[in-house]
Amino acid sequence: MKVVFFKELADQLNSTRYLILLILMLSVSLLICNTVSMNIAEALGRGTKIQFLFLKLFTVSGSFFSLKQFIAFFGPLLGIVMGFDAINREFRGRTLSKVLCQPIYRDDIINGKFLAGLATLTITLISLILLISGLGMASIGVVPTLEEIARLFIYLVFSVAYIGLWLGIAILFSIVFRSVGTSALASISLWIFVAFFVSFAANVVADIAVPRGGMQDAYYILKRQAITDVVSRLSPVTLYNEAALTILDPGQKSTRSVMLLGPMESVSMSRFKNPLPLHQSLVVVAPHLTMLFAMTFFCFGISYVVFMRQEIRAV
Amino acid sequence: METVIETTGLTKFYHEIKAVEDLTLSIRKGEVYGFLGPNGAGKSTTILMLLGLTEPTAGRASVLGLDPSRSGREIKKSVGCMPENVGFYDDMTGRENLKYIARLNDIPEQMANIRIETLLETVNLSESADRLAGEYSRGMRQRLGIAEVMVKDPQLVILDEPTLGLDPEGIGSMLEFIKKLSTERGITILLCSHLLQQVQTICDRVGILDQGRLVAEGRIEDLAGGYLRGEEGQLSLEEVYLRHFKGKEA
Numbered sequence: 001m002k003v004v005f006f007k008e009l010a011d012q013l014n015s016t017r018y019l020i021l022l023i024l025m026l027s028v029s030l031l032i033c034n035t036v037s038m039n040i041a042e043a044l045g046r047g048t049k050i051q052f053l054f055l056k057l058f059t060v061s062g063s064f065f066s067l068k069q070f071i072a073f074f075g076p077l078l079g080i081v082m083g084f085d086a087i088n089r090e091f092r093g094r095t096l097s098k099v100l101c102q103p104i105y106r107d108d109i110i111n112g113k114f115l116a117g118l119a120t121l122t123i124t125l126i127s128l129i130l131l132i133s134g135l136g137m138a139s140i141g142v143v144p145t146l147e148e149i150a151r152l153f154i155y156l157v158f159s160v161a162y163i164g165l166w167l168g169i170a171i172l173f174s175i176v177f178r179s180v181g182t183s184a185l186a187s188i189s190l191w192i193f194v195a196f197f198v199s200f201a202a203n204v205v206a207d208i209a210v211p212r213g214g215m216q217d218a219y220y221i222l223k224r225q226a227i228t229d230v231v232s233r234l235s236p237v238t239l240y241n242e243a244a245l246t247i248l249d250p251g252q253k254s255t256r257s258v259m260l261l262g263p264m265e266s267v268s269m270s271r272f273k274n275p276l277p278l279h280q281s282l283v284v285v286a287p288h289l290t291m292l293f294a295m296t297f298f299c300f301g302i303s304y305v306v307f308m309r310q311e312i313r314a315v
Numbered sequence: 316m317e318t319v320i321e322t323t324g325l326t327k328f329y330h331e332i333k334a335v336e337d338l339t340l341s342i343r344k345g346e347v348y349g350f351l352g353p354n355g356a357g358k359s360t361t362i363l364m365l366l367g368l369t370e371p372t373a374g375r376a377s378v379l380g381l382d383p384s385r386s387g388r389e390i391k392k393s394v395g396c397m398p399e400n401v402g403f404y405d406d407m408t409g410r411e412n413l414k415y416i417a418r419l420n421d422i423p424e425q426m427a428n429i430r431i432e433t434l435l436e437t438v439n440l441s442e443s444a445d446r447l448a449g450e451y452s453r454g455m456r457q458r459l460g461i462a463e464v465m466v467k468d469p470q471l472v473i474l475d476e477p478t479l480g481l482d483p484e485g486i487g488s489m490l491e492f493i494k495k496l497s498t499e500r501g502i503t504i505l506l507c508s509h510l511l512q513q514v515q516t517i518c519d520r521v522g523i524l525d526q527g528r529l530v531a532e533g534r535i536e537d538l539a540g541g542y543l544r545g546e547e548g549q550l551s552l553e554e555v556y557l558r559h560f561k562g563k564e565a
Contacts, residue, residue, distance in 0.1 A: 003418040011406075094402030098463070100368055101396040102419040103388045311329070312368055 004104070004112030005119075012120040017081055025074060025128065032067050033132050036060050037139040044140070051275055052250055054144040055151060057136040059248045067132060068244050071125075071159060072237065076191045078124065079166030082117045084184040086110075087174045087307065097312055110171070110307045114300055117167045122160050129156060147250075147278055154282070155247050158289050161296050162240045166191065168299035175307050194235045202231035233288075236295055243288040250275030254284060317344040319471050319503045320365060324374035327360050327527075334360040336527040337374070342505060347497045349518030350507040357527040358507040359399060362473055365505075366396060379470065392420070395464035399475040399507075401456070405449030409440055409459050412448050413466055420467045427466070434462040438492070454485040461492065472496065473505045478513050490517050 012018055040056055050056060058067045065073075087110070090096040099109060129152060137143060144152070169190065173183035206227040210220060232238045242255040253276055261269065276284070320342040327335040335357040342348045350358055363369040365378050367387025376383050378390045403412045410431060417427035435441045438458040443451070451459060457477060464472055477493065478486045494517045496502045508514045515521065515535050522532040531538055 003415070007415055007418075093405065094398065094400055095404060097368075097398040098396075098401055098416075099419065101366060101391060101394075101398065102416060102467075103391040103421070104419055105388065312363070 001104075001108040001112050001115075004108050005116050008113050008116030009119055012082060012116055013123075018120070021078055021081055022124065025078070025124070026131070028070060028074075029067060029128055029132055030135070032064070032070060033057065033135050034139075035063050036066070037136055040140050052145075052148060053140070053142050054133075054136065054148045055248050055250075057132060057140075058152075058155075059245070068248055069241075071128075072162075072241050072244060073195065075121075075159065075163040076166040076195070076237075077188075078121060079117070079163040079168075080170045080184070080187040080191060082120060083113075083167040083170030083174060084187050085174055085180045086113045086117075086171045088178055088180055088183060089174075091178065092180065100312060106308060107304065110175075110304055114167065114171060114303075117171075118160065118164050121163050121167070122156075125156055125159055125163075150278055151247055151250075151281075155244060158240070158243060158247075158292055161289075161292050162236060165236055165292065165296040165299055168296055168303060172299060172303040172306065175303055175310065195237045198232050198235040198238065199228075202228040205231045233291070236292060239288045239292050239295075243285040243292065246281050246285045246288075250278075250281060252276070252281070252284075255288070318342065319344050320348075320376075320378050320505065322361075322365075322374065322376040325361070325364060325371050325376055326373040327357070327364060327369065328372045333527050335364070335371075338524075338527075338529055340522060340529070340532075342503065344503055345497065345501050346519040347494070347504045347506060347517055349514045349521035350505055350524065351509065351511055351514065351521050352524035353509050356509075356524040358524055359475060360527075361524075362396065362398075362475060362505075362507065365473070366391060366394065392467065393469055394471045394473065395467055395469035396473040397460045397464045397475060397477060399479065401460040401463075403448035403451075403456065403459065405447060407448060408445050409448050409451065409455075410435070410444040412459065413462055416463045417466045422467065430466060430468070431462075434465050437465075438462045453480050454482065457481060457485070457489065461489075465496075469502065471503045471505070473507070475507045476509070477506065478508065478510060486513055490514075493517060 036057055039060060040050070040053070043050065044053075060066055061069065087096070090099070090109075096109075100106065133144065133152070166187070170183070170187045173186045174180075177183040177186060206224045209227050210224045233242075246252045246255060282289075318341050320340060322338055322340045325335060325338040325340075327333075338357075338361060350361070352358055360369070364371050365376055365383055367383035367385075367390060370384055379393060381390050383390055403409075404415070407415070413431045413434070414427065417431065422430070432441075435444050438461055440455060440458055440462065443455060448456070448459065457480075461474075461477070464474070474493065478489050481489060490513065493504060493506065497504050506514055506518065518535065520532070520534050521538065523530050
């Protein structure tokens with residue numbers, strides 16, 4: 001498997017499309033980083049006190065969006081680009097049957113490919129985060145605290161899982177569809193659906209379950225919100241966004257958008273805006289992270305089974 | 316004499332479609348066995364079963380004394396197989412392709428390098444070894460395929476349509492090379508082809524497969540003789556072959 005892994009890794013890192021994506025990601029990140037750090041520096045100049053200043057580099061949106069949103073949006077594309085032709089390219093090039101004639105286990109091929117993809121995107125994300133951190137340090141002159149580093153590390157780990165999920169989906173499609181074009185389109189349309197249309201779908205489902213009109217009391221609003229949340233959390237994009245927000249912004253105390261608060265609670269919420277400690281942030285998003293990892297493994301598991309059972313007849 | 320490939324009642328169905336039926340073969344060490352038959356006769360399916368890449372529906376096979384469905388990996392260590400229309404990684408050079416195959420076979424780097432140089436020399440690709448495989452001509456690809464098969468220093472070589480798409484000269488040198496493998500190195504060769512005329516010149520024995528069944532088997536002279544049934548003269552294999560199929564149509 002090591003042999004397949006290193007060959008695939010070399011292929012990924014040498015490929016033109018990876019280079020294009022990398023340049024694109026790096027330049028956009030630099031742009032965002034630049035505007036964000038200017039905004040922050042300006043705010044600091046006005047004497048505003050900001051907690052967890054360093055993390056703001058990733059969460060504050062510049063002119064368009066924040067780095068966190070950028071990775072959430074663009075990460076899937078990276079995963080898809082790395083995986084959509086993993087198996088069917090070999091099938092088309094008639095190299096699959098040849099490689100299977102060599103004394104290796106069949107799963108070495110798919111494991112090697114998946115791990116090489118994961119390694120590539122880990123390398124990419126690490127370099128991206130380090131680059132931004134470095135630039136941020138230089139431009140706003142703030143060194144990250146230990147907790148901020150820990151939060152960034154956790155963020156990195158589940159970002160890899162999130163993009164790995166898309167890699168897994170792309171590899172699955174590359175096994176199921178013989179045509180490279182079909183698998184690319186299938187992965188991309190799934191990504192678009194999940195990224196943009198799930199919130200519409202969630203609203204529709206909520207409308208059906210709790211019809212509009214009538215009494216708009218708290219109970220009604222909460223119930224509606226709960227249904228929307230459940231449906232939209234079927235989408236890995238929502239899961240990832242909520243998790244990233246909570247981990248990178250210690251002020252975020254819940255992933256819920258609507259909450260019922262008693263008068264005392266609301267007073268204390270507005271008076272004491274203390275950040276959550278790291279482990280409490282983790283507790284808030286633990287279900288999200290579990291779901292994300294589960295989805296990733298589940299997706300790869302399906303690809304694995306399908307690949308192992310597939311007849312390798314030459315067409 | 317030692318048998319290298321032995322099958323008894325080997326059968327494979329893809330869903331309802333019969334690919335190979337009740338195939339009983341026995342190939343001895345050191346011989347060149349021509350596995351002949353029209354397209355879709357079940358030759359490639361048989362190869363897949365011999366290498367443990369697909370499970371037989373019924374029957375048993377044994378390659379180098381091992382059961383392919385259990386010890387496919389062991390078998391593939393000492394069996395070289397060139398699939399029909401073999402493909403290469405087009406963005407890698409010929410030499411890199413060979414090196415990758417050597418690595419997949421766990422051959423130590425140094426030994427692999429020596430072997431690869433010798434092989435490139437043998438198949439006449441030394442000069443083009445550092446060009447991308449994607450730029451190779453059909454004949455060069457086929458020769459590179461042979462080199463890939465030989466990298467692992469196999470005891471048995473399975474070639475699926477090695478002469479397909481080659482020019483006459485290429486066919487000649489390819490067949491000569493295959494013959495050399497058998498006479499000089501004592502490698503057993505299973506040669507699958509539908510181009511009878513070409514193949515019959517180098518085969519010790521042939522088996523003719525049609526619609527998944529072995530319809531004739533033996534030495535070429537004997538086969539021709541058997542079909543002759545007293546008629547005068549010698550028949551070429553092609554005539555034997557055509558007679559078989561004509562007879563069935565009638």
